[in-house]
Amino acid sequence: MVRFDTVTVSYGNTSIIQDITFGVEEFERVVLYGKSGSGKSTVLTTIVGAHIPESGTVYFGEEAVNKRNIGEVRRTVSCIGQEPVLGAEKTRDALLLPFSYRAHRGKAPPDEQINRILHDLQLDHEILEKDVSFLSSGEKQRIAIARALLLDKKIFLLDEVTSALDIESKRAVLQLFTSTPYTIISVSHDPDWFKICSRFIKIANGRIVEITATPDPAMYAVNGED
Amino acid sequence: MEAINISYRAMIILYALITVPVLICFFLKLGNVKQILIAVLRMTVQLAAMGLYLDFLFRFNNVWVNFGWVILMIAIANITVNRNSGLRTARMFLTVMLGLTISAFFVIVIFIFIAIRPEPFYDARYLIPISGMVIGNCMRANTIALERFYASIKKNEREFLTYLLMGATLREAALPYIRESVKSALAPHLATLATLGLVSLPGMMTGQILGGSTPIVAIKYQIGIMIAIFTAITVTTVLNLLLSLKVAFNEYSILKRDIFRN
Structure with missing residues (x-):
């Protein structure tokens, strides 16, 4: 589904990630972990063309990510960070913002669909009328996830997505991502999140150190250093 | 007199x-x-x-020399805009030149050639000072607009990427930043328009009265130049921001770092 083939990304003379090679199958859930500044987030954002590799290739499906298919890649992938960007003053406007773009114009979801997704994420529908600035970090994250679901995204790039959530909200998010098969590439330090993932990629100084199929107890120690 | x-x-x-x-x-x-x-x-x-x-x-008072002078004024304004907005002149020169030239000539044609109609139409006494006023104001407005726009996108890269990931085209993703930048660039001129004659002294009008024009004639010129300037700065800021997208972003619609001076 997504594959890195010896990808190196640099800023000036400094390499942020080096010779990154790994692949993610459809419906697989993968975690990147490692210390802050090790290049995990750069790996995520390189998939959606935020950085052009200095060398190596990122594949999306069978095709290399390039200027012709980057639009399609971005329409398929959702990238949600710790402090998600909502881009509007009212929550409803934030949820419906993508439908003001030409790519989704005229495809705004009906209220029932919005309410169902909000319900799945344990959000009250009254949140729609709230000012975004009054939402908690956890609510903002769930609104960003709701928006991605409304756009029918298939691949999620999640950067510490459960870090700001309380136990109940986290349970709702975990339930949502496990009940429907999505391809997920995540950055996380959350042991609860590890439980729903099947592959663990350790990154240090911009390089992949190891890829394991089970959470390594040492991971928790590494995470503690962050 | x-x-x-x-x-x-x-x-x-x-x-x-x-x-x-x-x-x-x-x-x-x-x-x-x-x-x-x-x-x-x-x-x-x-x-x-x-x-x-x-x-x-x-x-x-030669037609080529007069228009050549206007182009030279635009070129100097162009270099000043890029330098003061922290952008590399080599990267932005052509687009800023195009934006400034189109907007300046748009109002010069209407204000001088259609409204005032001097004889000859390229009369330096009208063309040079009026163009200078229009270009000078466009220069200040573009400096604010370009500086705000690119500083804002550089600062909010993640936000900008989020818009792209929601399916926005480069222009759609840039629109919120264009709005803010144009608003900032127009704000001082709007304030001047609203207080002209109350707080700020109309420079052109003062000059004309000192030069012997009647107050009525001077007021007509002042109103004309204020509208011309406001129109030119609105057109030029929007046009320059839109034109600059072509050179300031890469093929993935991501801001190029090498457009900045530092």
């Missing part, structure tokens, strides 16, 4: 006036006395040169 000439002796008295701010700054230890003296010297040299070239332009 012409304005009363100021004698050279009177000019010495006017220059002596500068000792007042110099002494105030010196005693307050503001550390800017040298800066003030250099600024006054520069102003004198620049205005003397301006007097000489305006005198030449008015006497010569």
Whole structure:
């Protein structure tokens, strides 16, 4: 589904990630972990063309990510960070913002669909009328996830997505991502999140150190250093 | 009726006036006395040169020289815009030149060639000062707009990427930043328009009255130039921001780092 083939990304003379090679199958859930500044987030954002590799290739499906298919890649992938960007003053406007773009114009979801997704994420529908600035970090994250679901995204790039959530909200998010098969590439330090993932990629100084199929107890120690 | 000439002796008295701010700054230890003296010297040299070239332009009054001069003013404004907005002139020169030229000539054609109709139409007495006022104001507005726009996208890269990931085209993703930048660029001019004649003194009108025009004629020119300037800065800021997207973003619609000076 997504594959890195010896990808190196640099800023000036400094390499942020080096010779990154790994692949993610459809419906697989993968975690990147490692210390802050090790290049995990750069790996995520390189998939959606935020950085052009200095060398190596990122594949999306069978095709290399390039200027012709980057639009399609971005329409398929959702990238949600710790402090998600909502881009509007009212929550409803934030949820419906993508439908003001030409790519989704005229495809705004009906209220029932919005309410169902909000319900799945344990959000009250009254949140729609709230000012975004009054939402908690956890609510903002769930609104960003709701928006991605409304756009029918298939691949999620999640950067510490459960870090700001309380136990109940986290349970709702975990339930949502496990009940429907999505391809997920995540950055996380959350042991609860590890439980729903099947592959663990350790990154240090911009390089992949190891890829394991089970959470390594040492991971928790590494995470503690962050 | 012409304005009363100021004698050279009177000019010495006017220059002596500068000792007042110099002494105030010196005693307050503001550390800017040298800066003030250099600024006054520069102003004198620049205005003397301006007097000489305006005198030449008015006497010569040639269509090619006049329009060439307007283009030169636009080119200088272009370099100033890029330098003051922290962008590399080499990268942005062509797009800013195009944006400034289109907007400046758009209002020059309407204001001078259609409304005033001097004989000949390229008369330097009208073309040069009016173009200068329009281009000068466009320069300030573009500096604000380009600086705000690119600084804002650089600062909010993640936000910008989020818009792209929601399916926005480059132009759609840039739109919120374009709105804010244009608003910032227009704000000082809107404030000037609203208070003209109350707080700020209309420069063109004052000059015309001193030059012998009737207040009614002077007011018509002042209104005309204010509308022309406001139209030009609105067109030029929007146009320049839109045109610059082509050169400032890569094929993945991500901001290029090498457009910035630092």
